[in-house]
Amino acid sequence: MTKQQIKQLLSNGSFPERSHLKELIETHISWVILCDEFVYKIKRPVHYPFLNFSTLELREYYCKREIELNRRFSENIYLGVLPIFLLNGNYAIGGRNCRVVDYAIKMRKLDPHKQMDILLSEKTVNSTDIKNLAVCIVSFHKKTKLIYDKNVLDLKNEFSELETQKEFLTENLGKGIDKLIDTCIETSNNFLNKNHELLQLRLKSGFFRDCHGDLHTGNIFFLPAPQPFDCIEFNDNYRQIDVLNEVAFLCMDLDASNREDLSALFVSHYNFLFPVMRNISEQQLFIYYKSYRANVRAKVNSLRASSSSEKSSKRKALVEAKKYLKLIKSYHNELVSF
Numbered sequence: 007m008t009k010q011q012i013k014q015l016l017s018n019g020s021f022p023e024r025s026h027l028k029e030l031i032e033t034h035i036s037w038v039i040l041c042d043e044f045v046y047k048i049k050r051p052v053h054y055p056f057l058n059f060s061t062l063e064l065r066e067y068y069c070k071r072e073i074e075l076n077r078r079f080s081e082n083i084y085l086g087v088l089p090i091f092l093l094n095g096n097y098a099i100g101g102r103n104c105r106v107v108d109y110a111i112k113m114r115k116l117d118p119h120k121q122m123d124i125l126l127s128e129k130t131v132n133s134t135d136i137k138n139l140a141v142c143i144v145s146f147h148k149k150t151k152l153i154y155d156k157n158v159l160d161l162k163n164e165f166s167e168l169e170t171q172k173e174f175l176t177e178n179l180g181k182g183i184d185k186l187i188d189t190c191i192e193t194s195n196n197f198l199n200k201n202h203e204l205l206q207l208r209l210k211s212g213f214f215r216d217c218h219g220d221l222h223t224g225n226i227f228f229l230p231a232p233q234p235f236d237c238i239e240f241n242d243n244y245r246q247i248d249v250l251n252e253v254a255f256l257c258m259d260l261d262a263s264n265r266e267d268l269s270a271l272f273v274s275h276y277n278f279l280f281p282v283m284r285n286i287s288e289q290q291l292f293i294y295y296k297s298y299r300a301n302v303r304a305k306v307n308s309l310r311a312s313s314s315s316e317k318s319s320k321r322k323a324l325v326e327a328k329k330y331l332k333l334i335k336s337y338h339n340e341l342v343s344f
Contacts, residue, residue, distance in 0.1 A: 019097040072239040158205035219245030254295035297337035304330035
């Protein structure tokens with residue numbers, strides 16, 4: 007669907023249930039419609055180097071894949087995939103068997119006030135919450151599929167994808183950003199080359215697993231028990247990773263929220279329950295993984311800024327991108343002085 011068609015769906019389209027609320031949230035890869043009791047997620051017809059939703063068939067496949075993967079750790083949240091029909095010029099989610107124009111994932115709506123990033127901003131996340139979350143993630147990681155066949159240096163290309171955003175970010179954030187990005191990519195390449203054997207050893211030792219892949223504070227609820235959701239479905243390579251890489255995303259996100267205390271507590275308790283960081287080399291790897299995750303957030307915010315039609319949204323995304331670029335640099339400085 008297009009943005010205009012989404013607007014038509016919101017204004018005069020039909021949904022499976024009556025709802026007073028129909029709030030649209032846009033990301034660089036999805037349109038999310040919040041209703042009274044349910045949420046409908048529609049994939050945008052985009053094609054990036056790491057993702058391809060460009061055809062109807064691909065969007066249907068990845069909708070079903072998203073349901074399958076998220077049900078590994080979420081119960082009664084992902085309810086199914088519904089076709090979106092066009093009938094007499096109006097769009098309908100579910101219902102009559104007419105021409106299918108797209109697909110929507112139907113989800114049960116969770117209390118937005120219990121989302122972890124919101125709770126962090128309100129300073130209501132405590133040490134018990136963090137320890138319970140560590141227990142939850144360890145339980146998931148211990149039972150998920152082990153990965154033994156993977157190019158551990160894929161991270162080099164993934165980190166270097168930041169290069170594709172260099173021109174846009176330099177134009178919008180000013181001089182010096184291009185050199186910062188170049189330096190970060192060079193440092194990343196050097197670290198990975200130096201630690202190739204360590205990564206191979208971790209792969210053979212069973213530390214690479216079919217994880218969540220996008221475990222940041224916006225993808226966790228406390229209900230009050232921890233509830234992750236919205237894992238990566240569009241790229242298996244981003245999800246089939248070192249568990250320490252997964253943990254690093256959440257810890258980086260906590261660092262970015264100025265909650266280094268909670269970051270340290272989480273990784274400490276996780277590592278106590280599931281020892282995955284056992285020596286100085288793996289501690290350095292953890293710091294590198296945090297820099298990689300900050301890289302991911304910088305790229306995502308750059309993509310949001312470049313695709314945004316609203317000045318305020320673009321400005322906000324650029325501020326976030328700059329914050330994460332600086333965070334990458336701080337982690338790399340920490341590696342040098344380790």
